[in-house]
Amino acid sequence: MSDFVIRPLTDDDKPWVQQVATTLWGSTRMVSRGKLWDMTELPGYLAESDGRAVGLLTYKIKGDECELASLNALTPGKGIGSALIEELKAKAKEMGCKKIIVITTNDNTNALHFYQKRGFVIGAVRINELENSRKLKPEIPLIGDDGIPLRDEIELEMVLV
Ligand SMILES: CC(C)(COP(=O)(O)OP(=O)(O)OC[C@H]1O[C@@H](n2cnc3c(N)ncnc32)[C@H](O)[C@@H]1OP(=O)(O)O)[C@@H](O)C(=O)NCCC(=O)NCCS
Numbered sequence: 001m002s003d004f005v006i007r008p009l010t011d012d013d014k015p016w017v018q019q020v021a022t023t024l025w026g027s028t029r030m031v032s033r034g035k036l037w038d039m040t041e042l043p044g045y046l047a048e049s050d051g052r053a054v055g056l057l058t059y060k061i062k063g064d065e066c067e068l069a070s071l072n073a074l075t076p077g078k079g080i081g082s083a084l085i086e087e088l089k090a091k092a093k094e095m096g097c098k099k100i101i102v103i104t105t106n107d108n109t110n111a112l113h114f115y116q117k118r119g120f121v122i123g124a125v126r127i128n129e130l131e132n133s134r135k136l137k138p139e140i141p142l143i144g145d146d147g148i149p150l151r152d153e154i155e156l157e158m159v160l161v
Helices: 011-025 080-094 109-117 129-136
Strands: 005-008 029-032 035-038 044-049 052-062 065-073 099-105 121-126 153-159
Touching: 005 080, 011 052, 011 065, 029 065, 029 129, 044 065, 044 080, 052 080, 065 080, 080 099, 099 109, 109 153, 129 153
Parallel strands: 065 099
Antiparallel strands: 005 044, 029 035, 044 052, 052 065, 099 153, 121 153
8 A cells, every 4th residue: 555645524525434434333323421423424534545545533522622433444554543643633732622532342452452552541441331322322233343242431531732
């Protein structure tokens, strides 16, 4: 893969975001902290290589907190995820945010590795929160990555300086 560039999402990208979300997450409907939200309605950044989308980050800003809502590198291990995080850090600082939070699940050991090595620390663990999430999104599976039972939300945070 040649170098990639990162640009903000536009309305024209929505069909692609919908397709990626449905393929990778099962739906554009996501649940975190007991709230249902739709990935296609959020701002974000796209990584492109040779005119082809290779990465996607979406986020929400509320008050002085920025939530990294979703992150996907379609070609993992090439620096796309790290570059998208750097872009979000710059945006969050520009918007006056004091921290970035991201919520993942207990089975996603890749994400826990990735975020902690990029400066995030665990801020909260919500035991068995997925039971509540399934009331809003019944299609959330019982078993997650690597056959691990999918049950807890893990919130990581990065304080911006
Ligand atoms: C986690 C993810 C966003 C990282 O993006 P990336 O572009 O692969 O990351 P980078 O190339 O910038 O960095 C690679 C690092 O991520 C780790 N990593 C995590 N998942 C990986 C994967 N599936 N493949 C390769 N590397 C992965 C590598 O071990 C490497 O860590 P290191 O710093 O110890 O070398 C990406 O692998 C992905 O899309 N995963 C599936 C979706 C997901 O879980 N998203 C986060 C949910 S909250």
